[in-house]
Amino acid sequence: xxxxxxxxxxxxxxxxxxxxxxxxxxxxxxxxxxxxxxxxxxxxxxxxxxxxxxxxxxxxxxxxxxxxxxxxxxxxxxxxxxxxxxxxxxxxxxxxxxxxxxxxxxxxxxxxxxxxxxxxxxxxxxxxxxxxxxxxxxxxxxxxxxxxxxxxxxxxxxxxxxxxxxxxxxxxxxxxxxxxxxxxxxxxxxxxxxxxxxxxxxxxxxxxxxxxxxxxxxxxxxxxxxxxxxxxxxxxxxxxxxxxxxxxxxxxxxxxxxxxxxxxxxxxxxxxxxxxxxxxxxxxxxxxxxxxxxxxxxxxxxxxxxxxxxxxxxxxxxxxxxxxxxxxxxxxxxxxxxxxxxxxxxxxxxxxxxxxxxxxxxxxxxxxxx
Numbered sequence: 001x002x003x004x005x006x007x008x009x010x011x012x013x014x015x016x017x018x019x020x021x022x023x024x025x026x027x028x029x030x031x032x033x034x035x036x037x038x039x040x041x042x043x044x045x046x047x048x049x050x051x052x053x054x055x056x057x058x059x060x061x062x063x064x065x066x067x068x069x070x071x072x073x074x075x076x077x078x079x080x081x082x083x084x085x086x087x088x089x090x091x092x093x094x095x096x097x098x099x100x101x102x103x104x105x106x107x108x109x110x111x112x113x114x115x116x117x118x119x120x121x122x123x124x125x126x127x128x129x130x131x132x133x134x135x136x137x138x139x140x141x142x143x144x145x146x147x148x149x150x151x152x153x154x155x156x157x158x159x160x161x162x163x164x165x166x167x168x169x170x171x172x173x174x175x176x177x178x179x180x181x182x183x184x185x186x187x188x189x190x191x192x193x194x195x196x197x198x199x200x201x202x203x204x205x206x207x208x209x210x211x212x213x214x215x216x217x218x219x220x221x222x223x224x225x226x227x228x229x230x231x232x233x234x235x236x237x238x239x240x241x242x243x244x245x246x247x248x249x250x251x252x253x254x255x256x257x258x259x260x261x262x263x264x265x266x267x268x269x270x271x272x273x274x275x276x277x278x279x280x281x282x283x284x285x286x287x288x289x290x291x292x293x294x295x296x297x298x299x300x301x302x303x304x305x306x307x308x309x310x311x312x313x314x315x316x317x318x319x320x321x322x323x324x325x326x327x328x329x330x331x332x333x334x335x336x337x338x339x340x341x342x343x344x345x346x347x348x349x350x351x352x353x354x355x356x357x358x359x360x361x362x363x364x365x366x367x368x369x370x
Contacts, residue, residue, distance in 0.1 A: 001035070001065025001090040003042060005057070007078060010086060013044045013057040014075045016209045016232060019201075021071045022048035033074065034114045035088070036066035041231075045117060046071060051202055052117040053209065056231040066111035069095050077104060117235055121221040127161065129186035131216040131229055135207055137168050137179040140361055142207070143330040145200045146172035153241035156197045159225070163193045169246060175327045175365040176246055176350075177334060182360070194220055197239035205234060250364065251352055254343035256286060256315035258293060259356065262340045266332045268295040268307035273325040275299040281322040281368050286344075288317035297325075321347040322368040331363035 014033065022030035027049075034045040041056040067090045074097075078086065083099035090096075095106045138157065147155045151173070160167035164183035169176070198206075206227060210216060214230035220238075227234045272282050275297040285294040290313045296306035321344070332340065337355035344351045353363040 001037065001067060001088070002063035003035075003037075003059050003061055003088040005042065005059035005086050005088065007081060007084050007086055009057045009059060011075075011078050013042075013055045014071070014078060016055040017044050017046040017053045018071065018075065019205055019208070020046040020048055020051045020053040024048070029068065029109060029113055029115065031070055031072065032068040032109060032114065033071040034066065034068045034111055036111060037061050037064040045114075047115055047117060047235075049115060050199065050237050051205065052233075052235040053205065054117070054233040054235075055209075065090055067093070067095055067108045068111050068114040069106050069108040073106065077102075118224065120219045120224075120226050123219065125190050125219065127166070127186055127188040127190070127218040129166075129181070129216050129218070131210050131212050131214065133181060133185050134216050134218075135210065135212065137166075137181050138203055139207060140179045140334040141168045141170040141177035142200070142203055143170075143334065144172060144175050144177040144363070145170035145203070147200055148172070152239055153197060153243055156199045156239050157203045158243045159196045159198050161188075161190070161193050161195070161220075163188070163190070169243070171244065171246060174324070175331065175363065176249070177331070177363045178246075178250075178361070180360045190220075195243065196220055196225060197241070197243055198225065199236060199239055202234070202236040209234065249350060250362065251343060251345055251350065254315065254345055254352070256313065256318060256344045258286060258311050258313050258342040258344070259339055260293060260309060260311040260342065262332055262335055262338060264309050265293075265295070265340065266329060268309045269325050269328050269332070272297045272305055272307050275302050275305045276325055279322070279368055280324045280326055282325040282328070283320045283322050285319045285321070286311075286313050286317055289314060290317075316346075318344060318347055321351075323351070323365060324368055327365045331365060334363060335361065 024030055036043045042059050045054045081099050087098040093108050095108045097104045158169035166181040168179045209232050211230040216229045219226040224237050272295045282297045293309045293311045294306055298304040331353050335355045339356040341354045350364045350366050
């Protein structure tokens with residue numbers, strides 16, 4: 001194999017693939033990147049056996065071939081060289097890297113020893129969707145996900161494909177986010193719907209590496225999912241287990257409804273949180289048929305503070321309902337409308353946040369038990 005590559009192309013390709021590199025000492029090959037020539041492109045592949053990322057880059061292919069080399073060392077060389085053009089040449093299991101004033105010979109591994117990234121059993125079954133719609137929906141729910149060794153089924157994002165709608169759901173058992181994408185915004189070739197739990201790390205990589213300009217295709221075969229867009233492929237195992245029956249906790253009626261300016265409420269929570277205690281609590285108080293929501297917190301060492309936020313409140317009054325201020329901010333950041341609707345049913349039941357005039361997204365947060 002003999003290649004001539006532009007430094008920026010190679011560096012960007014390595015950056016796209018770096019998060020799937022393993023740090024395991026048990027399988028050193030997983031610390032490598034596989035370079036291979038495919039259809040007049042150079043393919044970079046990394047995998048940790050749970051996640052695999054493949055990135056195609058352009059370059060001049062003088063001689064085709066493949067080789068696996070240590071990722072970290074290779075990336076450091078590419079990142080620190082000052083020359084735009086890099087020459088790569090394979091000699092048996094070694095790899096020669098040359099610029100105008102630098103030369104390195106690295107020991108590699110024959111590409112046959114690199115783990116095979118599995119292929120999809122049914123490549124004709126896929127969902128095609130605008131990547132902006134996909135990523136924006138995923139971004140809205142991902143903050144509610146949390147890695148749990150005790151409950152691995154909530155350590156990711158639920159991908160609930162229902163033929164005429166696609167739902168993303170995430171929860172850490174203290175808050176929950178759901179986003180529904182209408183069927184008019186995607187097309188598919190599946191015969192039936194399915195549910196799969198995407199690992200949190202995979203979801204994070206989908207936000208990082210997928211192009212927002214080329215159509216995104218999503219494949220599923222029961223054990224794994226493949227996401228392809230432009231020059232990037234991301235293959236991921238799905239999490240085993242059944243996702244919690246989260247719909248039973250979504251309140252459909254409320255005793256109190258608040259319509260409030262989102263930015264104003266966010267600012268109040270940020271400011272008042274300076275006095276929050278170890279539980280990160282801020283408290284909400286609502287007067288019946290009132291025009292103000294009071295956000296306040298008390299700290300035995302600092303004192304107390306409060307912020308009055310104009311709002312339209314209907315229904316039952318509540319006082320001193322404690323919430324984790326970080327969870328409140330995460331939910332409010334996931335909403336893009338100027339105003340937000342908050343529905344509540346007392347101080348011990350979950351509060352529901354929705355954008356005004358948009359039922360496609362909801363965020364539920366439990367009050368803190370203090």
